Amino acid sequence: DQQVKQNSPSLSVQEGRISILNCDYTNSMFDYFLWYKKYPAEGPTFLISISSIKDKNEDGRFTVFLNKSAKHLSLHIVPSQPGDSAVYFCAASGTGANSKLTFGKGITLSVRP
Amino acid sequence: GAGVSQSPRYKVAKRGQDVALRCDPISGHVSLFWYQQALGQGPEFLTYFQNEAQLDKSGLPSDRFFAERPEGSVSTLKIQRTQQEDSAVYLCASSSQRGGAKTEAFFGQGTRLTVV
Numbered sequence: 001d002q003q004v005k006q007n008s009p010s011l012s013v014q015e016g017r018i019s020i021l022n023c024d025y026t027n028s029m030f031d032y033f034l035w036y037k038k039y040p041a042e043g044p045t046f047l048i049s050i051s052s053i054k055d056k057n058e059d060g061r062f063t064v065f066l067n068k069s070a071k072h073l074s075l076h077i078v079p080s081q082p083g084d085s086a087v088y089f090c091a092a093s094g095t096g097a098n099s100k101l102t103f104g105k106g107i108t109l110s111v112r113p
Numbered sequence: 114g115a116g117v118s119q120s121p122r123y124k125v126a127k128r129g130q131d132v133a134l135r136c137d138p139i140s141g142h143v144s145l146f147w148y149q150q151a152l153g154q155g156p157e158f159l160t161y162f163q164n165e166a167q168l169d170k171s172g173l174p175s176d177r178f179f180a181e182r183p184e185g186s187v188s189t190l191k192i193q194r195t196q197q198e199d200s201a202v203y204l205c206a207s208s209s210q211r212g213g214a215k216t217e218a219f220f221g222q223g224t225r226l227t228v229v
Contacts, residue, residue: 004155034217043117043204043220044156089155098169099208100146101218103155 003027004092006104015113019077023090023104026071030092034101035064035075038087047088048075080111115139117221119205125227126195134190134224138207145188146218147180148204156204162188163211195228202226 005024013019021035031052036044050057050064050073057064063076077084087108091101118137126132138145144163148156149172159178161169164185173180177195182188192199202225206218 006155036220041222043119043206043222046217046219049217091155098144098161098163099210099216099218100158100161100169100172101148101156102158103148105153105155 001026002104003030004090004102004104006090006107008107009105010108010110012110012112013080015082015111016079019075019080019084019109019111021075021077021088021090021107021109023073023075024071025073025092027092027094027102028071029094030102031095032093032099033064033066033073034091034093035062036089036091036103037084038089038106044089077109080109082111082113085109085111117205117207117219119203119221119224121224122222123225123227125229128196128228129194130228131191131193132195132226134192134203134226136188136190136205136207136221138186138188138205139209139219140186142207142209142219143185143211144208144218145182146206146208147188147190148206149174150202150204150223152201159190159203192226195226197228200226200228 034049035047038044090104147159150156158172162182202223208218
């Protein structure tokens with residue numbers, strides 16, 4: 001039973017355009033959401049996060065939107081650059097005694113020059 | 114470097130062999146996590162340490178898996194009598210925050226374990 005779902009396995013966009021990566025979750029106890037980026041043969045690196053008390057968080061070219069009622073979040077990258085090509089994981093943590101993360105399966109983003 | 118360091122990077126084990134995977138977290142980080150990432154999947158939680166205390170081991174798949182962090186810094190994940198389904202990348206992550214505090218965790222490069 002996947003609690004964090006990234007239903008699209010891949011996305012291809014043209015350099016300079018917007019990339020929109022989607023993520024859905026089922027557990028209403030999740031209250032903190034993160035996006036990680038992963039290059040081949042490397043560990044995931046933190047990109048951006050959002051608390052459930054917010055609906056938007058922006059950091060440079062990256063913006064995360066949270067729709068709590070729909071249990072949906074999205075990562076917008078604009079403008080997209082070839083160096084953004086990587087696997088992006090959506091992750092969530094809840095109100096438990098530790099901040100362990102529940103990850104989606106990831107989406108492979110390819111930015112075409 | 115100042116990041117999370119894992120060793121070895123790659124490990125090939127014969128079925129039935131015991132393996133030990135090491136994680137050096139960022140200095141001073143209180144929280145340490147182990148995750149298992151199977152091919153084509155996202156990382157899945159295995160266990161959590163706050164300093165030397167193992168507060169959550171609910172994700173360990175069987176009693177063949179054992180983790181320790183005796184001095185609250187370096188951690189070792191041990192897998193006994195490895196089986197083919199143990200083949201995965203094992204990721205270690207550390208965080209400066211305790212318990213339920215919300216902050217990002219920093220990941221190491223992982224150890225790719227292949228059981229043949």
